[in-house]
Amino acid sequence: MTLEDVAHIFGLPIDGEPVSGWTDSSSDFLQSQSIVIFGHEPVVSSSSKSYIKLGWVPRIRDAESLDTKESIKRYVRCQIFYLLCSTLFTDKSTAYVHAKYLPLLRDFEQIHTYSWGSACLAHLYRALSCASWFDTKEMDSSLNLLFVWA
Numbered sequence: 001m002t003l004e005d006v007a008h009i010f011g012l013p014i015d016g017e018p019v020s021g022w023t024d025s026s027s028d029f030l031q032s033q034s035i036v037i038f039g040h041e042p043v044v045s046s047s048s049k050s051y052i053k054l055g056w057v058p059r060i061r062d063a064e065s066l067d068t069k070e071s072i073k074r075y076v077r078c079q080i081f082y083l084l085c086s087t088l089f090t091d092k093s094t095a096y097v098h099a100k101y102l103p104l105l106r107d108f109e110q111i112h113t114y115s116w117g118s119a120c121l122a123h124l125y126r127a128l129s130c131a132s133w134f135d136t137k138e139m140d141s142s143l144n145l146l147f148v149w150a
Helices: 003-010 027-037 057-060 069-088 099-106 114-131 144-149
Strands: 051-053 095-097
Touching: 003 114, 027 069, 027 099, 051 057, 051 114, 057 095, 069 095, 069 114, 095 144, 099 114, 114 144
Parallel strands: none
Antiparallel strands: 051 095
């Protein structure tokens, strides 16, 4: 599978800024980022304070009034975050998502400049590599991309 395959299948950009950066795993970071990006305090995992409950995202998205430019931006950020965590960068936990993607959504005008396709492909390759270990019992990634490609 190549970057061009990802671009054709998902329609994601493969050129642009890398999807990377430093993230803080503290609950304070998660709270502050969520308030700035979504306008609400998140529902977090009781076992790990750096994970947001995925079901919370569509609830706050659907509660947006869409009557101001900022509320429309929050709605779109929620939708993008939900797609990132439920389709492109999934893991074994389908109920919680890591807060590491939040800083990438902070600057609304920058979101489209990231190379989401290359990050998605790298995520899949890493998951396939980990799945090949002799003691692995399940895969830590969405297989939608692989199934469509095959």
